Amino acid sequence: MGDAKGRTETLEPSSRRIRELKHRPVIGIIPHMFLEKVSVLRVDELLALLSPLTKTIFLITDGYDGARLGVRNVPIKATKRASFLSKAVEQGFIHLQLLRVLFTMRNEIDELLFFLGGIEFAIPLIFAKCLNIKCFVVLTGLGNVKRIQPLKERGGTPELGELARLRVATLLERVSFYFSDKLIVLDESLIDQADLRKYRDKIALAHRHFVDFNEFQMKDDVDERANVVTYVGRLHEEKGVLNLAQAVPKVVGQRHDVRFVIIGEGQLEGELRRYVMAHGLSQNVSLTGWIPHGELREYLANSKLLVLPSYTEGLPHAMLEAMACGTPVLATPVGAVPQVLHDKETGFLVDDNSPDCLAEGIVAALAYPHLRRLVGNARTFVEREFQYESVVNMWRDVICSSEGA
Numbered sequence: 001m002g003d004a005k006g007r008t009e010t011l012e013p014s015s016r017r018i019r020e021l022k023h024r025p026v027i028g029i030i031p032h033m034f035l036e037k038v039s040v041l042r043v044d045e046l047l048a049l050l051s052p053l054t055k056t057i058f059l060i061t062d063g064y065d066g067a068r069l070g071v072r073n074v075p076i077k078a079t080k081r082a083s084f085l086s087k088a089v090e091q092g093f094i095h096l097q098l099l100r101v102l103f104t105m106r107n108e109i110d111e112l113l114f115f116l117g118g119i120e121f122a123i124p125l126i127f128a129k130c131l132n133i134k135c136f137v138v139l140t141g142l143g144n145v146k147r148i149q150p151l152k153e154r155g156g157t158p159e160l161g162e163l164a165r166l167r168v169a170t171l172l173e174r175v176s177f178y179f180s181d182k183l184i185v186l187d188e189s190l191i192d193q194a195d196l197r198k199y200r201d202k203i204a205l206a207h208r209h210f211v212d213f214n215e216f217q218m219k220d221d222v223d224e225r226a227n228v229v230t231y232v233g234r235l236h237e238e239k240g241v242l243n244l245a246q247a248v249p250k251v252v253g254q255r256h257d258v259r260f261v262i263i264g265e266g267q268l269e270g271e272l273r274r275y276v277m278a279h280g281l282s283q284n285v286s287l288t289g290w291i292p293h294g295e296l297r298e299y300l301a302n303s304k305l306l307v308l309p310s311y312t313e314g315l316p317h318a319m320l321e322a323m324a325c326g327t328p329v330l331a332t333p334v335g336a337v338p339q340v341l342h343d344k345e346t347g348f349l350v351d352d353n354s355p356d357c358l359a360e361g362i363v364a365a366l367a368y369p370h371l372r373r374l375v376g377n378a379r380t381f382v383e384r385e386f387q388y389e390s391v392v393n394m395w396r397d398v399i400c401s402s403e404g405a
Contacts, residue, residue: 024055025110025399028102028133030124032117033062033078033094036234036266039116040064041293042140045317046115046208047071048388049395058109060101061118074101098124106131111399113138114176122175129179136399137180139194140208140314184398186315187336204398207336209315210388211324218326218379219301222371227258229362230303230327232296232318233310235266240309240332240353242268245275245285247309250359252284255366260285263299300325305365309353313337320386323347323378330365340385344368346378 027050031043043064050057057071062078076097081087102112102124112128114121115138125135177183183199186207191197229251233239241262251258262272262285269287276285291299296318300306306322306329313335322329323346330348331337341347348368350361368374 023400024053026056026058026108027054027399028058028060028074028105028109028112029115030060030098030112030118030121031115033076034080034117035061035064041317042116042208045210046113046138049208049210049392050399052392053396053400058105060098074105076101095121095123099127102128102131102133106133109133111136113399114180116140117169119176120169120172122172122179125176126179129181134181135179136182136184136204137176138184138208139177139190139196140186182398187339189336189339190314193335206394206398207315207391208395209317209320209386210391211320211382211386212388213324213383216297216300216321216324218324218375222304222326222328222375225302225304227255227366228261228303229258229305229307229366230261230263230299231307231309232263232299232322233308233316235262235264235268235272237268238311239266240311241272242275243353243355244307244309244358245272246355247358247362248281248285249279250355251362252281254359254363258284258362258366261299261303262287263289263291263296265290296321297325300327303327305330305362307358307362308332308337309350309358310334311353315340319347320382323375323382326375326379328365328368328371328374328378330361340381344370344374346374346381 029043029046032039035043043059047057047059051070054070058074059071060074060076062076064073076094078094079090081090098121102109111134112125113136114125119137119139125137128135177196177199181202183196183203184206185191185194185196185203186205186209188205191200191203196203231241231244233241235241241264244262248260269289273287276282276287300318300322303322304327306318306327308316308319308329308331310316310332311334313332315336316331319329319331319337319340323340328347329341330350331341332353333349338349341349343349348361348365350357
């Protein structure tokens, strides 16, 4: 959480392959129009990776106030709406603005990246293709289809509008996949999980995750830490954070010394606070809200366990930073998580995110007798796989190969 630009502005790739680029493309990026704070971080991370490889980057969105050398903001007017109908009207207005921007910039942009919620903009993608702009879709997770499951499990009328929106968004995603020039996924395991086999001939592998190992370091022996269990992420249905809250009474019923810290903000924050109060868990659970990224290391380094109970994921950044801090991670085996967390070797995997399963996994992980060995393995793994320069080179091969670099 916090400012990724500040974390990465001193990172400069020194690879000869990067210095000798003959052609640096001009890139346009269309992310979600309503960027939450954590989404701004993800955009900043992508910009940090692409800036050394590009001549100029145009960031086409609303509400982004970051600044980086070689990045130009192209603002789009967007207003959050409540009802399904008003959201549909607003999306139509946003689409018209995007079409105008793309037509105006048709001779400036070489490649267009649809990132985060931007993969739902199928009509602008098709329009850009007609303007001879190469279009790349960056799939950061498993798509909207996996976000439908937790809403269906909850049921009730309030979720009907959101369910309808997600079904439309899923359809638009698939149209974007079909018409894109490249479909960029962060790990090969997502091809089957997201049912992308039919697009295999245009799939490229590249993730946007790197860790600042100077900032995220082991602080002390994990065995000496208090039994603090931390969650970091958006407070949304698909993150399984309600399931985690429901697991808390089951954990503290067995271990009275366990304290939970929930870090993040989102639409479920009020419901989580009400649940904590209603079940008398105020002494066991702290909800911090949003915290600056500069403070996250301290929270992670003082935790005995990070729990990520998601229904859907790509590759959680907090997981990598926790591993760098020597903090064990327990997560559901979704997205690329199992490629990083090997059960009882570099972390802990639970079968599902039901409250019973989470509680059982948390209690077992806190009592695991070889935590010191596990966190050493985890730190070695992320140091090998998530260095900044190696990730930049991965993106070089994706966005520059078609330009004759």
